[in-house]
Amino acid sequence: MRKVVALALVALVSATAAVAQSNQFMDTLLASKQLDFGQASYLVLVASDNIGEDADAPRAFELLGSMGWAPEDATLETPVTLAQFSFMLMKAFGLRGGLMYRLFPGPRYAYRELRSVAVIQGRSDPGMAVDGSAAVRMLGRVFDVKGVSE
Amino acid sequence: MKARILALALLAGALLAAPVAAFDFGLDVLNVSSFSYESEWSFSQTDRATLWLSLPVSPSSSIYASGLYEFTASFGPGGYTMVPWRLDLGRTEWEGLSTGAFGPATSFRWSVGRIPLQDFSGRVVSSLADGFLVEGSKGNFSARLAGAYAGLLSKNDARILIDADDAVRWADQDQYFAPSRALAGMGLRFVEPVEGMDLGFDAWAQFDLGPDGLPTHTQYFEPYLDGRLGRGFRWRAWYILETGQDPDFFSSMAAGGRGRWSWPELGGLRLTGSLFWASASSGELRQFSPLSTSLVGGVAPMTFADVTVLSADMAVSPSDWMDLGFNLSVFGRGDLGATDPFTGIEAALDLVMAPVSDFNVNLSGGLYAPFVAGLPLRWLGTLTATLEL
Numbered sequence: 001m002r003k004v005v006a007l008a009l010v011a012l013v014s015a016t017a018a019v020a021q022s023n024q025f026m027d028t029l030l031a032s033k034q035l036d037f038g039q040a041s042y043l044v045l046v047a048s049d050n051i052g053e054d055a056d057a058p059r060a061f062e063l064l065g066s067m068g069w070a071p072e073d074a075t076l077e078t079p080v081t082l083a084q085f086s087f088m089l090m091k092a093f094g095l096r097g098g099l100m101y102r103l104f105p106g107p108r109y110a111y112r113e114l115r116s117v118a119v120i121q122g123r124s125d126p127g128m129a130v131d132g133s134a135a136v137r138m139l140g141r142v143f144d145v146k147g148v149s150e
Numbered sequence: 151m152k153a154r155i156l157a158l159a160l161l162a163g164a165l166l167a168a169p170v171a172a173f174d175f176g177l178d179v180l181n182v183s184s185f186s187y188e189s190e191w192s193f194s195q196t197d198r199a200t201l202w203l204s205l206p207v208s209p210s211s212s213i214y215a216s217g218l219y220e221f222t223a224s225f226g227p228g229g230y231t232m233v234p235w236r237l238d239l240g241r242t243e244w245e246g247l248s249t250g251a252f253g254p255a256t257s258f259r260w261s262v263g264r265i266p267l268q269d270f271s272g273r274v275v276s277s278l279a280d281g282f283l284v285e286g287s288k289g290n291f292s293a294r295l296a297g298a299y300a301g302l303l304s305k306n307d308a309r310i311l312i313d314a315d316d317a318v319r320w321a322d323q324d325q326y327f328a329p330s331r332a333l334a335g336m337g338l339r340f341v342e343p344v345e346g347m348d349l350g351f352d353a354w355a356q357f358d359l360g361p362d363g364l365p366t367h368t369q370y371f372e373p374y375l376d377g378r379l380g381r382g383f384r385w386r387a388w389y390i391l392e393t394g395q396d397p398d399f400f401s402s403m404a405a406g407g408r409g410r411w412s413w414p415e416l417g418g419l420r421l422t423g424s425l426f427w428a429s430a431s432s433g434e435l436r437q438f439s440p441l442s443t444s445l446v447g448g449v450a451p452m453t454f455a456d457v458t459v460l461s462a463d464m465a466v467s468p469s470d471w472m473d474l475g476f477n478l479s480v481f482g483r484g485d486l487g488a489t490d491p492f493t494g495i496e497a498a499l500d501l502v503m504a505p506v507s508d509f510n511v512n513l514s515g516g517l518y519a520p521f522v523a524g525l526p527l528r529w530l531g532t533l534t535a536t537l538e539l
Contacts, residue, residue: 100508113507123210
């Protein structure tokens with residue numbers, strides 16, 4: 001059910017920016033030019049059923065840290081890089097990854113894996129910031145890769 | 151050498167200017183092992199490690215640099231040859247892309263360095279070269295311009311065999327670099343002037359700068375069509391007129407076409423039929439001599455010159471990490487009016503396995519049966535493996 005809600009959000013965002021959003025989080029997220037760990041962890045963990053929709057960003061970030069999916073020095077407001085966001089997606093959705101990712105799971109090979117399966121498209125580098133709409137588009141493509149019916 | 155120093159200087163400048171976290175780098179390892187039998191056996195081995203670096207320079211431009219180490223060896227009943235190491239620059243370019251800078255639906259792309267160059271068919275040029283490429287598009291029209299120098303490439307990478315001087319250089323084991331030649335190219339493409347079909351025109355020129363022998367300059371004019379019909383059928387057709395001066399004027403031709411049907415729902419079934427032709431020295435025409443020599447067939451030891459190839463391919467994807475293909479090709483001379491115009495037939499199998507995104511194995515093998523009496527069958531089996539670290 002949560003995936004359906006997340007997908008609906010993705011579809012809503014993709015369809016038109018003019019559609020009014022009552023969800024404050026999504027409004028803030030989409031306006032964000034640089035996602036922070038709080039926003040990223042909430043978006044990814046809710047969409048992947050790792051946390052309830054009624055949780056908030058601090059709770060999501062706390063869970064992310066306890067799972068070891070965030071750098072030790074990261075805070076709620078630390079901007080997330082594309083490689084770090086890729087690692088969150090890989091872990092949260094249980095994507096298998098390539099040989100090197102299995103040997104050395106981390107942001108570097110997570111970024112490579114998501115590039116190879118076209119979740120990351122266009123000009124990119126592992127250190128670049130992730131804006132809200134790009135994060136939602138990536139999330140939608142992860143659902144495509146993973147298979148919505150799972 | 152100057153180009154290498156320039157490339158290194160560009161790279162060093164970018165390293166200092168770019169944010170450290172934005173780097174991406176890796177090592178690609180390639181192994182190619184081939185066993186062939188044609189009256190006697192031979193085995194060849196190539197191992198290549200390519201170290202690459204990618205880094206953004208600005209929001210709209212980035213630098214990609216790569217260098218390679220290569221080991222090659224070949225063994226046969228008569229002994230072996232080995233080149234224990236080769237170091238060279240791979241693709242190394244500073245490239246940029248801006249969209250909308252010249253109005254709505256416009257884009258502008260540029261690249262400078264050791265860049266890949268290719269014409270539409272890939273039969274005139276398909277190699278790296280040191281130079282520049284600019285490409286602009288507006289709406290459904292795009293144009294590009296390229297200029298490059300080939301003389302700093304390895305002769306094995308450039309594959310230039312246009313005149314007798316090139317053949318001498320090719321055979322000389324002490325010569326590493328390709329012939330000294332300047333390349334210029336331009337291309338125009340109209341996307342769907344008619345529904346389901348693109349129309350384009352490529353033109354390339356080569357200027358012989360070598361000090362040896364008489365210079366041979368050549369030009370290539372290549373109109374083409376690239377079409378789609380329905381969801382599963384794509385086709386393309388192209389024609390190449392080559393003109394040259396050595397210093398006498400000469401001309402040659404080549405042409406080709408391909409149709410491909412795809413049924414994704416039937417295990418990814420693809421059926422491809424293709425026909426290629428490159429002129430022989432006959433009548434008013436000379437043998438087709440492209441900027442970079444390309445092979446036809448997977449087993450037959452033939453290049454795209456003085457040849458006609460009729461080919462049928464069938465490929466399926468039994469799983470999302472495996473492709474299996476079968477090819478049957480009939481070869482003929484470039485002059486099909488000649489006595490005994492058909493020269494041989496080839497059957498080949500190709501299995502590609504990519505169980506993970508950064509490692510793949512390709513097993514291919516086949517048989518070439520020449521129609522010429524007395525020539526033996528040629529068997530070839532190749533194992534190619536790639537690992538991206």
